[in-house]
Amino acid sequence: MTTIPVSPAKIHISDKIASAVYEGLMSRPRWLPSWLFYDAAGSRLFDEITRISEYYVTRTERKILAEHCAEIVERAAGDNVLRIVELGAGSADKTRLLLTAAADRQNTVFYEPVDVSASALVEAQLRIEDELPGVIVCPRVQDYTQDLELDSTLPSERRLLLYIGSSIGNFEPGDSLMLLERVRAAVEPGDCFLLGVDLVKAEPVLQAAYDDAGGVTAAFNRNVLVRLNRELDADFDPATFAHRAEWNPAESRMEMHLVSAKKQEVWLPGIDLRVKFEVGESIHTENSYKYKPGAAEALLEKAGFAPEQTWTDEQGWFAVVLARAV
Ligand code: AVJ
Numbered sequence: 457m458t459t460i461p462v463s464p465a466k467i468h469i470s471d472k473i474a475s476a477v478y479e480g481l482m483s484r485p486r487w488l489p490s491w492l493f494y495d496a497a498g499s500r501l502f503d504e505i506t507r508i509s510e511y512y513v514t515r516t517e518r519k520i521l522a523e524h525c526a527e528i529v530e531r532a533a534g535d536n537v538l539r540i541v542e543l544g545a546g547s548a549d550k551t552r553l554l555l556t557a558a559a560d561r562q563n564t565v566f567y568e569p570v571d572v573s574a575s576a577l578v579e580a581q582l583r584i585e586d587e588l589p590g591v592i593v594c595p596r597v598q599d600y601t602q603d604l605e606l607d608s609t610l611p612s613e614r615r616l617l618l619y620i621g622s623s624i625g626n627f628e629p630g631d632s633l634m635l636l637e638r639v640r641a642a643v644e645p646g647d648c649f650l651l652g653v654d655l656v657k658a659e660p661v662l663q664a665a666y667d668d669a670g671g672v673t674a675a676f677n678r679n680v681l682v683r684l685n686r687e688l689d690a691d692f693d694p695a696t697f698a699h700r701a702e703w704n705p706a707e708s709r710m711e712m713h714l715v716s717a718k719k720q721e722v723w724l725p726g727i728d729l730r731v732k733f734e735v736g737e738s739i740h741t742e743n744s745y746k747y748k749p750g751a752a753e754a755l756l757e758k759a760g761f762a763p764e765q766t767w768t769d770e771q772g773w774f775a776v777v778l779a780r781a782v
Pocket of ligand 1: 505513621622623625626665666673742743744
């Protein structure tokens with residue numbers, strides 16, 4: 457009689473990761489979902505990316521919000537008390553700008569960050585309640601890409617729901633519409649939605665932003681293989697995969713790929729999978745959609761929101777759109 461050995465990795469891996477990796481690596485072309493980037497190391501690397509000179513996204517949106525946060529809050533609130541909901545556990549200083557503007561108008565602001573990660577929420581809560589005494593944080597552990605359920609509000613209250621940072625850029629067109637429709641179903645008519653989208657711009661600017669000279673984005677991309685080695689017991693050699701960033705004009709998106717520099721075979725015991733790579737064969741790891749002017753407003757309208765105002769930077773690189781649930 458032989459006993460079948462069970463690898464400890466098999467017991468601890470989450471089904472969500474295992475099934476996504478299995479499906480993606482079995483496909484041709486091979487792909488991995490971009491949410492896999494954000495383990496602890498990946499989140500730190502992304503944080504580093506937001507401070508890189510080539511990565512215009514974060515600082516451009518921050519500048520727009522810094523300039524217009526009072527107006528945004530004013531428009532959203534009208535004569536009502538504002539309650540701020542955010543999809544994601546707070547975009548640090550960008551969220552702080554809006555919370556501060558709201559706290560300037562009313563004694564207390566309720567802030568509900570919605571995130572799958574309980575630890576990210578605890579961190580956000582501690583930071584915000586420490587820095588902004590007028591803000592009461594009510595965290596919600598929820599996967600907003602699956603379902604969204606918010607606390608009910610008083611008649612005198614109005615929600616301002618934030619989805620900033622170009623997070624929507626990672627969703628395929630059909631999925632982004634579904635997400636906005638789900639948001640619409642979770643709020644009341646009159647509630648507001650603030651959406652931050654990255655806009656189409658000159659290719660060299662995009663290229664540099666997703667392939668910085670310091671190699672931080674390359675490390676961020678390769679980190680997904682480090683994660684699979686740890687969590688699925690895989691034997692990827694990240695150094696044998698080149699980072700490639702590419703503008704896809706037909707789909708209006710930046711793509712990231714990991715390109716095998718040699719013919720090789722990778723073994724992922726955690727999902728019982730062997731994957732062969734030819735020289736130059738790649739894994740597609742991310743789509744980052746870039747919107748044409750007016751496209752975000754059209755999408756919001758389709759989802760049941762009336763776009764009220766769009767703010768952009770002087771170069772027209774990024775747009776922040778305020779829309780009202782109808
Ligand atoms: C976090 C999805 C907004 O698409 O620009 C940064 C992720 N990828 N560099 C983006 C990312 C490569 C980022 N988002």
